[in-house]
Amino acid sequence: MSQNTPEIDIVLNEDELMAMVDQLAETLAPRLQGEWTAINILIGATPFTSDLMKALARRNIHPVLDALWLESYRDARESSGRVNVRADITRPVTGRGVLLIDDVFDTGRTLAFARQHLMTKGAREVITVALARKPSAPAGPENVDYYAFEAPERFLVGYGMDDRGLYRGLPFVGALD
């Protein structure tokens, strides 16, 4: 790493990530029969969405892909407490199953907001999936439905996750202090 790059501890390397995404697709595939829309929660979920869509396609599962641009952290490492819609989905979801895809489930605000947003638009059912789940995230009915791994209680970067817009392109999941 260059002088200006902070120390980033590797939490999951590329091979571990790919194996986890593949396992998640194997688990999800039986639930995604019929009419489904997969929604990439922008920006952070983009690499995860891309790999999950490919892993589902290998199993002959082809949901419609859409995107919902939500923002609540911007340049901070803590949630602002509000979820702003920067851009909405592009196709109707009335009567369809919706798979909401996010990179990290932390306070749970983003996915709770997105679930309500899609139910209000008439989705038949909404299921949520995140790559990483923080240990302090909500459990019980507010919990994410599926996740690939339990992350350390640290600030994550890489594989879509950012610190002030940086490090989204790292091919691994790392942690900063």
Ligand SMILES: O=P(O)(O)OC[C@H]1O[C@H](OP(=O)(O)OP(=O)(O)O)[C@H](O)[C@@H]1O
């Ligand atoms: O569970 P929560 O506490 O709501 O945190 C999770 C959300 O925070 C990040 O989004 P952010 O607002 O940083 O936008 P980004 O996707 O553009 O990074 C991340 O991508 C999740 O969507």
